[in-house]
Amino acid sequence: MLLEDQRFLHEDLERLEQGISDRVLEAPRHIRDRLNRDHQISGFLHRIQQQSKRLLDIYNDTEGLRSKEIQSISTGDPFDEFYKQLNEIKDFHRRYPNEPVENLERVYKRKAPGEGESATAEIDHMFTGEEAYGLYLDMTRLHEEYLNLPGVQSRRVTYLQYLNIFDHFTPPQCPIKRSEKTTDQYFNYVGNVAEYLEGFLRRTRPLDDLDKVFASFEQEFEKAWEAKEVPGWGVETQAVGPAAPVTEGTGEGIWCPDCEKEFKNENVYKSHLSGKKHIKAAESRRVNANGTTNDETTGRSSTKPSASSTAKNLKERAIAEREWRIRKYASTMETVRSDTRVNIERRQGLTERERQQELDELFAESAEPSMRPSGTADDDSDSSGDEKIYNPLKLPLAWDGKPIPYWLYKLHGLGVEFNCEICGNFVYMGRRAFDKHFNEARHIYGLKCLGITNTTLFREITNIEDALKLWDKIARDKKKEKTGGENVVQMEDAEGNVMPEKVYYDLQKQGLL
Secondary structure, three states, X not given: OHHHHHHHHHHHHHHHHXXXXXXXXXXXXXXXXXXXXXXXXXXXXXXXXXXXXXHHHHHHOOOOHHHHHHHHHHOOOHXXXXXXXXXXXXXXXXXXXXXXXXXXXXXXXXXXXXXXXXOOHHHHOOOOOOOOOOOOOOOHHHHHHHHOOOOOOOOOOOHHHHHHHOOOOOOOOOOOOOHHHHOHHHHHHHXXXXXXXXXXXXXXXXXXXXXXXXXXXXXXXXXXXXXXXXXXXXXXXXXXXXXXXXXXXXXXXXXXXXXXXXXXXXXXXXXXXXXXXHHHHHHHHHHHHHOOXXXXXXXXXXXXXXXXXXXXXXXXXXXXXXXXXXXXXXXXXHHHHHHHHHHHHHHHOOOHHHHXXXXXXXHHHHHHHHHXXXXXXXXXXXXXXXXXXXXXXXXXXXXXXXXXXXXXXXXXXXXXXXXXXXXXXXXXXXXXXXXXXXXXXXXXXXXXXXXXOOOHHHOOOOOHHHHHHHHHHHHHHHHHHHHHHHOOOEEEOOOOOEEEHHHHHHHHHOOOO
16 A cells, blocks of 8 residues: 555655644743754654655655556556455454554644653753753763873873863873873773764754764864874974974973973983984884884885784774864864853852752753743743842852852952053952953053063053053163173183183282282
8 A cells, every 4th residue: 555655654744844843933941941842853854854765765666566556546446446455454453453543643743741751851861960951061981081091190180171171182281192092091082082072962953964064074084184184193203403393392492202302401402312212212203103114134124014003003093083073073062161161160169058959940940831831931931031139239140140149259259349450440350350360361462552572570560650660670670681791891810710800809809819
């Protein structure tokens, strides 16, 4: 009965389109309801693709069954064909008396709050408590894995610091060397991070074409890998000359990529180039990079890639691909990442009671729309919008729009005003905001407008007059030091010792010369 299947598929597609249009017209107030709506629409779109594929197969009629059925209906006695199909239907229900009948009108219709299972039950099991329905990241387990990696165990990296550096895989943010990245522990770690970030994107953005975005990430990686431009996995070459490239380490000295060591003095760096340790490290690094074996008897190098080097290159490529995906995923979730850091800092200042109260309010807010009657939803929204927050002390508002606790207000000294004339008489509330603003763009721009380039020496200075006086004093001291060093008169005694003129006359008066 292909014609009946064809009719059923057309009806199913129309019901799906109607269900999608009904849900698109909704405007959920809570993120939980919005995610539930988006995931339902995503499921409907996926079913539309499946049903459309089945419908196209019927229309293509590769086996000719549809044409045969049409021919059997159009030729001969139509009642004979009708009773034949009727007997087949009766026989089917006789054999399967409890077969349920699918009602398409009720399948895709929005369920009322009292009908069956909660509409957001699936969303509740999709996110952890820390993620708050996709508002924040929950990478505590990955942070523990990172702390146990080789090269990181000696460093104490907090969770807040980890959120800033988990997508950095090159020095100085990442202390893990390239040779340590080929371990199974690191391979599993980057795989878990990439898997979590990809799953988080799929859970929070169900209506986006993420497969297309991920495919573009893979294409970009292929091009960068062929061009040897993947950060941390390029061709390792030793610079020829007195100085090596200052691209790793702290950036202040000279970095030797062979020894993976930084030198503060250029002379020390030059002398170590002829050492046995450096020569051995450079040779082994060159062999690992090119996959060649040197023939010591003939002095020639022959390219013979072994099975171990091939396996190592494949593993390095897999690790580099996962690191590339982590960077791309993190760049698309920069807002969620910053919100997570702010939320962690905020929760660190809360007591256990306040955290539990906040959790209860979150669940109560998410359950409130489903418990209210549909007729009173608009009235409640209007009344809640007109409700005023009682804030007689004029305390700053928290992320939820409510005043922060008074003890937190006093702890951070938010009632104390700090005025900065360099920032255009901008007033900072609290010592923390005042100390932080010296490194912000507003204060640095104000110093540059005054002609001051070295901003590190002007901390705690807020008056323009004081800043100009200090800058003039620094300039005079530098000029005096420079001219004083150039005008020193050198004197030489009978034994050929050279010394300044003042020292020479002092020793002569004492009779030591």
